[in-house]
Amino acid sequence: QVQLVESGGGSAQAGGSLRLSCVASGNIARHNTMGWHRQVAGKSRDMVAVITDGGTINYREAVKGRFTISRDNAKNTVYLQMNSLKPEDTGVYFCWYRPLRGDDHWGQGTQVTVSS
Numbered sequence: 001q002v003q004l005v006e007s008g009g010g011s012a013q014a015g016g017s018l019r020l021s022c023v024a025s026g027n028i029a030r031h032n033t034m035g036w037h038r039q040v041a042g043k044s045r046d047m048v049a050v051i052t053d054g055g056t057i058n059y060r061e062a063v064k065g066r067f068t069i070s071r072d073n074a075k076n077t078v079y080l081q082m083n084s085l086k087p088e089d090t091g092v093y094f095c096w097y098r099p100l101r102g103d104d105h106w107g108q109g110t111q112v113t114v115s116s
Contacts, residue, residue: 032100038092067081
């Protein structure tokens with residue numbers, strides 16, 4: 001089993017920045033993908049950014065050029081630096097982990113609120 005603990009998030013003005021961190025612990029697979037998904041009330045949970053242990057990255061189109069995902073494999077930690085925030089970035093951000101072979105794991109979520 002894998003546990004994910006998120007930190008960061010909170011409130012920011014439009015144009016501001018926030019940084020999210022997520023530490024994974026437990027039975028961490030050597031090859032895995034970690035990342036962040038966002039959920040707005042009443043809507044599905046959508047991918048924001050993901051990164052493999054080898055460094056391959058995918059971003060949601062709407063955040064390209066503004067958000068940067070990175071990870072420290074030695075610390076089993078993934079980060080999301082969010083710059084030039086927009087009100088539409090508001091939502092609950094969930095840390096996500098998927099081993100090469102296995103099931104998805106989710107953190108508890110952290111609220112990000114961007115005001116105009």
